[in-house]
Amino acid sequence: xxxxxxxxxxxxxxxxxxxxxxxxxxxxxxxxxxxxxxxxxxxxxxxxxxxxxxxxxxxxxxxxxxxxxxxxxxxxxxxxxxxxxxxxxxxxxxxxxxxxxxxxxxxxxxxxxxxxxxxxxxxxxxxxxxxxxxxxxxxxxxxxxxxxxxxxxxxxxxxxxxxxxxx
Amino acid sequence: xxxxxxxxxxxxxxxxxxxxxxxxxxxxxxxxxxxxxxxxxxxxxxxxxxxxxxxxxxxxxxxxxxxxxxxxxxxxxxxxxxxxxxxxxxxxxxxxxxxxxxxxxxxxxxxxxxxxxxxxxxxxxxxxxxxxxxxxxxxxxxxxxxxxxxxxxxxxxxxxxxxxxxxxxxxxxxxxxxxxxxxxxxxxxxxxxxxxxxxxxxxxxxxxxxxxxxxxxxxxxxxxxxxxxxxxxxxxxxxxxxxxxxxxxxxxxxxxxxxxxxxxxxxxxxxxxxxxxxxxxxxxxxxxxxxxxxxxxxxxxxxxxxxxxxxxxxxxxxxxxxxxxxxxxxxxxxxxxxxxxxxxxxxxxxxxxxxxxxxxxxxxxxxxxxxxxxxxxxxxxxxxxxxxxxxxxxxxxxxxxxxxxxxxxxxxxxxxxxxxxxxxxxxxxxxxxxxxxxxxxxxxxxxxxxxxxxxxx
Numbered sequence: 001x002x003x004x005x006x007x008x009x010x011x012x013x014x015x016x017x018x019x020x021x022x023x024x025x026x027x028x029x030x031x032x033x034x035x036x037x038x039x040x041x042x043x044x045x046x047x048x049x050x051x052x053x054x055x056x057x058x059x060x061x062x063x064x065x066x067x068x069x070x071x072x073x074x075x076x077x078x079x080x081x082x083x084x085x086x087x088x089x090x091x092x093x094x095x096x097x098x099x100x101x102x103x104x105x106x107x108x109x110x111x112x113x114x115x116x117x118x119x120x121x122x123x124x125x126x127x128x129x130x131x132x133x134x135x136x137x138x139x140x141x142x143x144x145x146x147x148x149x150x151x152x153x154x155x156x157x158x159x160x161x162x163x164x165x166x167x
Numbered sequence: 168x169x170x171x172x173x174x175x176x177x178x179x180x181x182x183x184x185x186x187x188x189x190x191x192x193x194x195x196x197x198x199x200x201x202x203x204x205x206x207x208x209x210x211x212x213x214x215x216x217x218x219x220x221x222x223x224x225x226x227x228x229x230x231x232x233x234x235x236x237x238x239x240x241x242x243x244x245x246x247x248x249x250x251x252x253x254x255x256x257x258x259x260x261x262x263x264x265x266x267x268x269x270x271x272x273x274x275x276x277x278x279x280x281x282x283x284x285x286x287x288x289x290x291x292x293x294x295x296x297x298x299x300x301x302x303x304x305x306x307x308x309x310x311x312x313x314x315x316x317x318x319x320x321x322x323x324x325x326x327x328x329x330x331x332x333x334x335x336x337x338x339x340x341x342x343x344x345x346x347x348x349x350x351x352x353x354x355x356x357x358x359x360x361x362x363x364x365x366x367x368x369x370x371x372x373x374x375x376x377x378x379x380x381x382x383x384x385x386x387x388x389x390x391x392x393x394x395x396x397x398x399x400x401x402x403x404x405x406x407x408x409x410x411x412x413x414x415x416x417x418x419x420x421x422x423x424x425x426x427x428x429x430x431x432x433x434x435x436x437x438x439x440x441x442x443x444x445x446x447x448x449x450x451x452x453x454x455x456x457x458x459x460x461x462x463x464x465x466x467x468x469x470x471x472x473x474x475x476x477x478x479x480x481x482x483x484x485x486x487x488x489x490x491x492x493x494x495x496x497x498x499x500x501x502x503x504x505x506x507x508x509x510x511x512x513x514x515x516x517x518x519x520x521x522x523x524x525x526x527x528x529x530x531x532x533x534x535x536x537x538x539x540x541x542x543x544x545x546x547x548x549x550x551x552x553x554x555x556x557x558x559x560x561x562x563x564x565x566x567x568x569x570x571x572x573x574x575x576x577x578x579x580x581x582x583x584x585x586x587x588x589x590x591x592x593x594x595x596x597x598x599x600x601x602x603x604x605x606x607x608x609x610x611x612x613x614x615x616x617x618x619x620x621x622x623x624x
Contacts, residue, residue: 010617031379034189035351035610036386044379048385055395073312073320081324091324094406098332101399105340108391109347116384119373127376129358132351133189134609163614 001028001141003166005126008136011037017138017157018043026150028141032131040136051111058107059100066096080154126165127133139165191612192355199356200449202598213591220584223577224299232302234458234577241560246300249582251552252435253293253589254334255428256445258400259436260286261341264348265396268389274464276607279280280352281447282440283345284600288592290338292585297334297534299581309362313591326409331405340399350385351606352377366525367599373577405430411555417498418559421486427479431548434472434518437465438544443593447602456603461533469544470525476551477519494564502558506571510550511558517547 008014013032018040021029031040070092078086112118126139139161142150147164154162190223227234260282272487301307310320321328354375357368375381408428411419422505441462448457487499502511522544524530529538557572574582596602 010620011613013367013619033377033379034355034380035380035606035613037610037613038386041379043388045383049383051384051387051391053389058553069312074323077318077320079322081322084324088324091329094329094402095323095332097398097402098329098336102336102339103394104395105343105392108395109343112347112384112388112594116381116388117385118375118381121374123374124376124378129188131377132355132358133544134613135194 002147002164003126003139003141003167004150004154004162005165006138006140006148006157006159006162007130008157008159009134010158011040011136013158014136014138015039015043017154017159020157021138021140021153023148024153026142026146026153030126031137032127032137032139034132034134034136049137050115051108054107054111054114055104058110059104061107062099062101063096065103066099067076067092069099070095080122099125134161138144141166179322179440188607189361191605191608192359194453194456195601195605198447198602199598199600206594206598210591213587216584216587217591220581220587223265223580223584226322227577228304229353233571234575235551236573236575236578238570238572240559240563240568241570243556243560244572245553245574245578245582246296248549248552248556249585250293250296250300250436250555251407251428252549253296253585255404255432255435255552256439256589257289257293257337257341257436258404258429258432259440260289261337261344261396261400262433263440264344264416264438265393265400268393269397273611274461276604276611278440278444278465278603279607280345280348280600280604281444281602282436283341284596284602285343285439285443285589285593287338287345288589288596289436290334290341291592292589294334294338294496295588297586326406326413329406330410333403337399337403340392340396340429344396346390346523347385348389348604349600351377352604353606364505382388393616394580399475401429404428409542411559416559416563417492417494418483418487418502418555420594421483423479423482427476427483430472430475430479431518431551434469434476435545435548437468437472438541438548439465441465441469441537441541442545445534445541447597451602453603456608459532459534462534462537463528466525466540468530469522471517473522473525473544480515480519498559500559500560501562502554505558505562507554507558507561510554514547514550514554517543521547 006017008017011033013038013067014033018029018031022043029044031044033040055108066087071087074088124139126137132139138154140150140154151162235246237244245573260279263275263282264279267279296305309456310321312323323329338386350372353368353372354377357365357372358370405425405428408424412421412424414420416600444457448454487599489496490496501507521540523539524536530540561570563569
């Protein structure tokens with residue numbers, strides 16, 4: 001299938017053209033941005049990122065691990081220290097807190113990798129170093145018969161240039 | 168619709184004329200290019216000093232902690248002071264990247280990368296002192312909870328265990344923060360590098376292409392990491408302060424220590440960012456990115472935290488007097504007028520008095536003054552920890568056990584080595600990684616451009 005690439009200068013143009021393309025049924029599209037722009041990312045996929053599930057699971061695992069580890073260890077080989085109960089919640093809260101952050105953070109990274117599809121050895125044909133300069137790209141895969149319509153749509157939203165990256 | 172005629176397709180495939188690269192890319196990536204003689208001299212002296220300190224440490228392992236200036240009852244000396252100092256320095260980075268991120272303070276973009284790197288290196292430096300301070304390094308793994316033949320577990324009611332968990336969590340999360348934030352910039356470097364650098368950045372950039380899927384997951388992850396790191400920043404130095412506050416030593420056993428230490432940490436962290444970034448910005452011509460406005464904002468933080476620290480000093484004295492506890496009162500009298508009076512007055516002058524000149528805009532925008540002040544604050548903050556730790560210990564409840572501690576040359580050598588260790592990492596970082604968050608600078612630049620062009624924004 002042919003892939004067309006439109007190059008833009010501003011994020012609002014990309015957001016508009018992506019919304020328009022999706023409305024016209026061209027859903028197989030990809031944008032390239034030099035910096036994060038919420039309007040561009042939401043125009044391609046409006047659902048909030050699933051990374052949050054990972055953070056939540058990590059945080060909960062951490063807090064449970066923190067308390068479980070400290071309480072179990074203190075009772076596994078009970079030594080009386082300063083007359084305090086073996087299962088002392090206040091000091092163990094500190095461990096629970098730290099592990100919440102640690103596991104939450106590490107699972108957030110796992111979430112970034114799984115949800116974002118990183119790391120990846122694949123390099124898109126449409127990608128070029130100009131998108132790590134200051135330009136934006138919209139790559140659309142479409143049927144042969146739709147090439148001219150997509151081309152017109154891309155140009156219609158102020159594309160600086162449109163090229164066929166894959167015939 | 169019919170496909171376009173072949174000649175039109177051919178014209179579409181023809182490569183577009185090469186456009187100039189982004190100026191932000193060029194300006195910031197140029198910092199990484201080539202190294203002057205001065206750079207190599209600095210790096211070589213840092214590496215040499217690290218080796219000298221390493222040799223001292225090996226001698227200490229052989230000879231024992233007797234080579235330090237420890238005198239009964241002072242067995243926490245320069246090593247612990249320096250540990251607390253470096254953990255404190257580590258606070259600016261995460262504060263800037265996490266808390267200011269959540270507050271949407273856009274001015275952080277110019278300084279967050281260097282501050283985050285300093286955080287990681289400062290924690291790394293601090294962590295060395297946990298090993299240097301212990302008497303038997305070969306048993307230092309006893310601090311970790313692991314199944315062992317003795318069937319013993321660690322004591323989680325001890326502040327030292329809290330410290331272990333706080334510091335290792337902080338080191339991990341700040342390293343993750345630095346790396347995750349840098350991935351888009353590593354892709355920028357990858358697209359422009361040649362040779363071994365292309366391989367390095369290609370591997371580290373993980374195949375980043377800036378697609379909406381990448382950015383969406385990335386912004387969300389950074390948001391969550393910021394949310395997690397915010398309470399972490401505030402907790403780490405609180406936990407460090409509990410190493411002292413949980414003990415019954417006069418001058419230590421106080422509830423003010425948490426906020427007092429956190430404010431001090433942010434104070435010294437911002438001072439260190441200023442100390443490092445003022446020369447960097449000058450040498451590499453980054454005045455356009457790290458502007459006087461950024462320096463002014465940082466100096467406002469210095470002023471605020473200086474006032475908090477000054478308030479903490481005053482309230483410590485007030486509480487000592489008001490409590491009516493003789494040991495506490497003696498301890499604080501001794502601080503100001505006892506054998507350690509020099510340290511105490513350096514601390515008060517550098518941390519609470521000198522920074523008051525930042526009330527004047529003339530001072531906040533005068534870069535050389537800021538630089539000198541930031542160095543003084545670093546000195547003052549080191550002495551603050553010295554005063555708290557040493558004066559507290561040397562004058563405990565029973566006068567017959569009082570003792571005077573003076574740091575030995577070995578300890579001072581390792582202290583100097585810690586600065587070299589930190590500088591060594593920072594110097595290498597300057598030449599290997601983008602020192603300013605390029606993608607975030609671009610975000611601002613593109614927004615501005617879109618506004619100028621009247622985009623629907």
